[in-house]
Amino acid sequence: MTTVTVLGAGAFGTALAIALAENGPVRMWARDADQAAEMQATRHNAKRLPDAALPDAITVCGSVGDALYDGPVLLAVPMQKLRAVLTANAPDLAGRALVACCKGIELTTGLGPSSVIAEAVPTAVPALLTGPSFAADIAKGLPTALTLACGDPDAGAALQERLSTFALRLYRTEDVAGAEIGGAMKNVIAIACGAAIGAGLGESARAALMTRGYAEMQRLAEPRDAQPETLAGLSGFGDLALTCTSAQSRNYRMGLSLGQGEDFDAGQTVEGAATARAVADEAARQGLDMPITRAVVALLDGDLTVSGAIEALLARPLKDELD
Structure with a gap:
């Protein structure tokens, strides 16, 4: 062995x-x-x-x-x-x-x-x-x-x-690309979900963020030739469900702190923070619509409050769910 x-x-x-x-x-x-x-x-x-x-x-x-x-x-x-x-x-x-x-x-x-x-x-x-x-x-x-x-x-x-x-x-x-994107994006969406729960926006808001976050995951995956089936598996949907719903997740806990207006332990490694910035940069280069990712970056940088981020997301034009 x-x-x-x-x-x-x-x-x-x-x-x-x-x-x-x-x-x-x-x-x-x-x-x-x-x-x-x-x-x-x-x-x-x-x-x-x-x-x-x-x-x-x-x-x-x-x-x-x-x-x-x-x-x-x-x-x-x-x-x-x-x-x-x-x-x-x-x-x-x-x-x-x-x-x-x-x-x-x-x-x-x-x-x-x-x-x-x-x-x-x-x-x-x-x-x-x-x-x-x-x-x-x-x-x-x-x-x-x-x-x-x-x-x-x-x-x-x-x-x-x-x-x-x-x-x-x-x-x-x-499908290495698909597995990578699922693992990366779920951390970004977990920060958003934690912020929503920390701000008292409720479980329905979390479900909406998880679902629309999954759509952003798919948008990022397409130009990298990732397979949709991979995103629907353990490395995508499975990890998204776990990380966005458990306080064991450091990314989710960071979001909770943001939503509650509290400081987060700077000694904790939170992969989603750097990933959100990297994904936002790539989305800008490729013209990808990633509003939740952008909102997470703005929250992390102090450019938006949670209420301001939610207001901006809710003000977006109504559209087809599959767009």
Whole structure:
């Protein structure tokens, strides 16, 4: 059995390591060497996932070189830091199967995680693991279904076999673009939904934002040649439903804070904030109508209040639902 490497010791990386330890050895890299030593000694990630114990099959390392072994590499780092991690370790990552576990669009380039991998490590086999999931559920061994997207069908099948467990079920697709867009856009819409609930606008408003947000997801997907069926699956509709309705989602909680006029913890990674700006820039370049995305950016920048954003959305001309 090959050894899986997880680069990143946040909540999600730790949860994946715990789940995959059921199948065989896992080596996990923590960026902070002191944190790595503490996790290895205490068998807990006290900072990010304190209630979950690390199985004996997990070895926590303080350097990427020590963490890399003979199996696939899961990149459980924030989207906006992915390129830096890849570039810093490109020689060691060359030729490997690299599975991005982040969701979003790179702010500086407008690229998704698989494209960033392809640029930073051209000889790697890029893949993406995405879908409706929370770290706490995965760590507890609760049933979770995810999408594994890989343009190479043989490599995708091998990854699906190695990374699936009894409770963690992976469904494979070659539509990487569709999986990327679903995972990125659901975070943007979750911020909008959180803001609506935080402002007391009600469940009907949330349902409307989710539905019209899904339409924006489809608009963004079309010029990237993504398949509509992918957006209707786990990585699109499934993740949208989970992230927009649960306070376990950091993106949703940020929206709640915006709606309630409260500050949000700046130490929390919220992928949807940068993604909203990246998507709004691309929409402007391509002439795509993305009013909810634009409203989220305006909220984040302080250019609109929640009431002002809702007023602007409600003032839009009436139109056919499928437009």
